[in-house]
Ligand SMILES: NC(=O)C1=CN([C@@H]2O[C@H](COP(=O)(O)OP(=O)(O)OC[C@H]3O[C@@H](n4cnc5c(N)ncnc54)[C@H](OP(=O)(O)O)[C@@H]3O)[C@@H](O)[C@H]2O)[C@@H](O)CC1
Ligand SMILES: Nc1ncnc2c1ncn2[C@@H]1O[C@H](COP(=O)(O)OP(=O)(O)O)[C@@H](O)[C@H]1O
């Protein structure tokens with residue numbers, strides 16, 4: 320059910336490159352030539368008339384790409400100025416620098432050269448650091464990056480003409496954070512007009528500062544995708560054979576661009592609209608219980624209930640305490656109401672096995688949520704725990720033991736901090752040291768791609784990321800975690816064991832929705848909880864329900880546009896289903 324693009328961490332990317340080279344399928348020079356050629360091609364697409372370009376080359380292979388770009392643009396008639404560091408690491412980058420030196424000079428990469436009057440360029444290529452950034456830039460390099468980021472008062476100047484190779488330098492590709500600065504927007508974060516990255520998106524392109532600072536993100540194919548499919552163990556498709564450990568769902572949710580629709584999308588559209596079940600019965604689409612709070616608190620639960628209905632749950636029952644029943648008597652009439660005063664009443668209700676999912680939290684009140692939680696958890700029914708249920712959970716860690724893989728916890732950052740204070744502190748705190756595993760060693764796992772990927776997904780980047788935090792929280796709690804934000808991260812607990820295979824860490828998904836800031840509106844989280852509950856009730860596995868829910872939620876906001884209030888979100892869902900069907904039916 321999950322559709323999206325596979326993402327790779329920086330270590331996975333470097334290891335894959337090493338493995339492809341070790342297999343003899345390609346040389347490092349060929350990969351660098353393709354990478355640099357792709358960037359030059361995208362520059363020429365956006366600036367068709369050859370102009371002046373300054374290429375900034377760092378010490379590693381990112382710099383090596385820069386020398387290739389310089390040569391390709393020079394061959395296309397551009398006036399090229401290259402600023403590079405003296406020390407170039409690695410044979411491939413050294414060779415590319417040598418090839419450029421046959422054409423032109425390499426001036427020192429200093430702020431003075433960058434500022435040099437009369438040398439202003441139409442395009443600046445940032446090839447300083449890519450996936451190999453291991454620690455915060457310091458000294459002269461840090462000043463150059465800050466200057467490009469606008470410390471010289473030229474913020475807009477560079478933003479309009481900076482092309483980043485793999486990422487804006489200084490940004491960690493695993494977290495989207497700039498190393499060495501406090502988390503969150505920095506005054507001089509380097510922001511590109513376009514970022515050309517290779518093979519697959521990395522988490523940092525989608526998280527934290529990534530979407531803003533990368534500008535337009537282009538993922539260039541450098542031939543590794545073919546190699547992955549041909550490699551031993553890779554036959555039949557990379558994704559279908561191994562559970563992808565990371566998946567990105569792009570802002571368009573795979574439905575806005577007909578060219579990207581495939582069989583999976585068609586099946587998904589048919590399932591969502593129930594067209595794949597012509598003789599179906601309402602109970603075949605599940606029965607969701609939304610546990611509401613006392614008088615005066617009902618709006619949030621009603622939003623969730625309405626969303627669960629709209630997303631196709633066969634029946635939805637709203638369960639406030641008896642004194643609040645009359646408050647919930649209004650629309651929609653399709654909603655059933657049933658009083659649930661305490662855990663005993665809940666347990667009695669849950670004897671009906673046709674109830675397939677529960678939602679506790681929106682507007683529940685912390686006291687009532689705490690009282691009902693044991694009943695919800697012991698039913699072992701799929702459930703969404705949101706808002707007050709999360710606060711109740713945080714206040715009584717003993718309840719954590721009752722969580723199970725059918726639970727989806729949907730904290731925003733504040734709730735996450737209450738539930739997992741140590742993980743939250745790591746997200747805000749100083750960066751831990753880089754992993755001591757050398758990704759290049761991973762080539763030895765070839766040709767066993769399963770082991771290779773399992774080992775790699777344990778490798779972490781230099782900055783603790785929202786992805787790491789969600790995965791750690793999922794593993795610790797034994798539940799699916801959906802950490803909300805414009806960069807929502809969804810993770811399932813680890814480990815999962817493949818038959819005859821090693822333990823595979825739980826899958827994770829990034830749903831990046833920076834394009835719909837109007838989704839940050841009161842009650843929008845309640846609607847999300849309702850959508851996910853409806854999908855759980857319909858039988859989607861928890862990770863799928865959470866990912867599909869996050870996608871539908873943002874897509875509904877995108878479809879409505881600015882001015883959105885939470886009540887509008889469920890009403891967009893029928894239109895979304897129609898859009899999905901129309902687009903996936905396109906030839
Ligand atoms: N993967 C692929 O398929 C392909 C990858 N390709 C390209 O390779 C790039 C990755 O190359 P890479 O591994 O050489 O790393 P890169 O980003 O150039 O930097 C490493 C250098 O920086 C240094 N350094 C690190 N942090 C530092 C700091 N704070 N301050 C100062 N120095 C610091 C570090 O030194 P060290 O840590 O060893 O001291 C090392 O010298 C990738 O982004 C893509 O562009 C394509 O060519 C082909 C296909
Ligand atoms: N800037 C933003 N851009 C896009 N989506 C956002 C943004 N801020 C928040 N969201 C999304 O809006 C929802 C807000 O949920 P929540 O914080 O629980 O709000 P509430 O409690 O008011 O319902 C979440 O799904 C979150 O991912």
Ligand SMILES: [K+]
Nearest residue numbers: 445448484486
């Ligand atoms: K870069």
